[in-house]
Amino acid sequence: MTLDKTATFVDKDLRGARFNRSTLAGAVMRGVDVSGLDIDAPWLAEGTLLVNGVDVVPIVEAELNRRFPGRELRQAQDPDGLRTAWAALERAWAAAVDQVLSMPAGTADVSIDGEWSFAQTLRHLAFATDTWLGKAILRLPQPFHPLGQPHVEYATDGYDMSIFATGQPTFAAVRELRAERQAMMRDFLATVTPDLLAESRPAAWSPEHQQSVLRCLHVIFDEEWAHLRFALRDIDAQR
Helix, strand or coil: CCCCCCCCCCCCCCCCCCCCCCCCCCCCCCCCCCCCCCCCCCCHHHCCCEECCEECHHHHHHHHHHHCCCHHHCCCCCHHHHHHHHHHHHHHHHHHHHHHHCCCCCHHHCCCCCCCCHHHHHHHHHHHHHHHHHHHHCCCCCCCCCCCCCCHHHHHHCCCHHHCCCCCCCHHHHHHHHHHHHHHHHHHHHHCCHHHHHCEEECCCCCCCEEEHHHHHHHHHHHHHHHHHHHHHHHHHCC
């Protein structure tokens, strides 16, 4: 349902309200009590967020970079920078996987607040690699692995979504797929050149638009860091 953009809420009590996959872009709040407000906006860096007249986006970005060493490299522009950035990601994810393996059996399959489990997150990252490296950059005729975790809206793209597994694969099988896709990225970055980075490709889900190979890689990096944050948040919730 689309809300009238002129809608105004006055003296309303929204304590405990939850907004999922919703847009509050351009919303204006005045004289509001935001104590305990929890905002998770993966695309925050692409805009502004004013709190009492202060744009807090740079503050949030700096803190996330401090918490996740290597995250500041996600927009690397050259082959060497991209290789360094990917190595940082692999180290960060290896540490996260080790955490899960050290926890009680079944931890990888626990969903917190209806979000993807750790195992589903790894499957989605395999799907993201298949989408932006296999499909967009390499233009493979069938880039997707059956254990990938897609978003349901991609079913309209002409691909047979029935290829994706509907059951719950073992965590060992998920880790094997994840390792294969990480190696796929590592191998591609090992030989990528500035000229290749500048080449154009049809965007993965909007083929009428062109994106550079570099931009396709940046999408993968953004997905990796965003989902690492989600995954660690939910791991902490299980401790």
